[in-house]
Amino acid sequence: MSRPLIIENARIVDPASGLDAMGTLQVEDGRIAAAMAGKAKGAPATAERIDARGLVLTPGLIDMRVFTGEPGREYRETLATASAAAAAGGVTSFVLMPDTLPVIDDGALVDFLVRRAKATASVNVLPAAAISKSLKGEEITEFGLLKEAGAVCFADGRHSIQSSALLRAAFTYAANFDMPVIHQAADAGLVGEGVMNEGHFASVLGLKGIPSEAETIPLARDLQLALLTGVRYHAAQISTAAAVELMAEAKRRSRSVSCGVSINNLALNENDVGAYRTFFKLSPPLRSEDDRQAMVEGIRTGVIDVIHSDHDPQDSEVKRQPFAEASDGAIGLETLFAAALRLVHSGEVELVTLLRAMTQRPAEILGLPSGRLAVGAPADFILVDLDYPWQVSEKDFRSRSRNSSFEGARLAGKVMATYVAGQKVFEHRGDAT
């Protein structure tokens, strides 16, 4: 096995245990042997020692919503390029959405992804299998076989199931296999031809709007069905203040419901669309500043469990289009952490609270052993300089696509090194000239 590893003099922040102190992390055989305040005790003399003075050591991030183009659209993103982007962004595990060509709705395809990831990816790739065959929202997939093949959860990716009856069946059957279901609530009729948040700004631009109710009406249905069936339900991503209230109410009645928010809805608002900038065309749409602040409050109170990147690579062919005709989505793996840190630097959210939403909570929802610095847990961790200033530039992206909603943004905080199972998979090499 590999040499034991000791990281010293780091500020260790582990939301799961509450540890936040100057201390030491010991790694043996790819697993965490100890995480403690102070100096190492009883460390093997042969261990490799790393001095992490000035850096924060925290569990590697778990990103619950990532799209790639493999299989089918490798020109947008492969598992290899997505995982390189993830490693650079401090993401050591990500849930892979099933919206590929073909759709991941069959055990053999999950098996393909597991093998492909093992061969080409530098971080942990966790396949989500489709809830419905071909993401059509008509028939449920083979949950049992998909689970056996290695799916960690079920999700219909960008698609929202309209039939309440089918959702009920899916929730009931998923509960049977104790598998989480991740679902994005969007009422197809109310979304209609809408392309951005409904309101004054959309009216001025002459763009059709998407009302908040397109999210809250199906979310209320989902939550009632979740309570009825007892499924482990995760609302993929909410964007409105009213949805936070719905989640708070449901959480008072059940511990098996949770929700996430995209970094975009946490850091940006509808005004960023500006003059029809399609990198800000997202689903759910960027909402009002009041909604964005409700997202921040949701993170602070824990009503919103998870922050994810909603990494969605799109090529210029589908993005360099008039706004209404352009595809939704933005990449985000490489900017997730630094963009989220804005909330810490602005004093809106505590560091440990922010990290919990990207480590401990995703792990708990998915039932993973990672996302914490517990003895025996996989040694997936990152070293971070919280104040490192940098500017996002598309030429630096490891992702194969360039559709970033943070292009040109000045951010503070950078991942200096990323470790997966004790192996270094990324190291920041200083500023490129």
Place this chain on the structure above:
Amino acid sequence: MARPSPTGASADAKVHGGPGFSKKHLLGIADLNAYEILDLLDRAERMIPVSRQERKVLPTLTGKTQINLFFEPSTRTQGSFEIAGKRLGALVMNMSVKTSSVSKGETLIDTAATLNAMRPDVIVVRHSAAGAVELLSQKVGCSVINAGDGAHEHPTQALLDALTIRRHKGRLLGLTVAICGDIANSRVARSNLLLLGALQIRTRVIAPKTLLPRGIENMASEVFTDMREGLKGADVVMMLRLQHERAAGKMIPSVREYYRFYGLDEEKLAFAKPDAIVMHPGPMNRGVEIDPAIADGDRSVITDQVEMGVAVRMAVLDALIASRNEPNP
């Protein structure tokens, strides 16, 4: 230096060939301030005689190339831009591109790059998507004129409407303009509200709530759902075309119900001022939004709008290209 006053035609209208217009493109009224709007109206005023003389030529654009790129079918706007360009001596080429969201061939950007390589001096663009013309303008070296982009803007329509109003009323300031119909989906309404708003003219919108966009109260001075109330004391009644094939059964229950409550007939028009003028950007749906007798009656200035359209487009083409002391791209 005397500046044009926002009350009407400036006393000291600049002679032709005076100071250049500062903008390269005309993408929307939102990009113009009150003085630029009045400058364009004054320029258009001076273009009117050109179309009324025997030899309808003012060759300020000789040797220039104008491409009319229409992704949406349009007879009158395309024809108006074509005549305007030709009367100024430009070489005008019409390109109609059929597109549908299902069978997209060449992208807008590809088309822009292809046309740009032919070195036109101006491209006039109409497209069904809001923002499409602005996107295209970023990818070409020449001037771009927005001839209508989705439900966003139709700036030359708003300018020709303002010119028509000013010529009939002798002024703009102090008037009350009522815009009635499908505000939510109308680029004509948006450009008119922006233009009239920039000149601080009182605007009213009248429509059933299903045809009013969110936030309309920030875009117009007053909002009415009762047409009689909305027309009370109006100097100008501007009707909009209803896309009734799309709206019926969804935004309105039926054409006959719409006509009953929002169609302009003698009874409703009687609420406006006795000398109120009636406008319509065309093409009209007689019997849907307007009584044929009013459309063709003596208060209608609809054919004047068409004439002013040519003058405004000549003025815009001249201002963007001929008056700019800049070499071709």
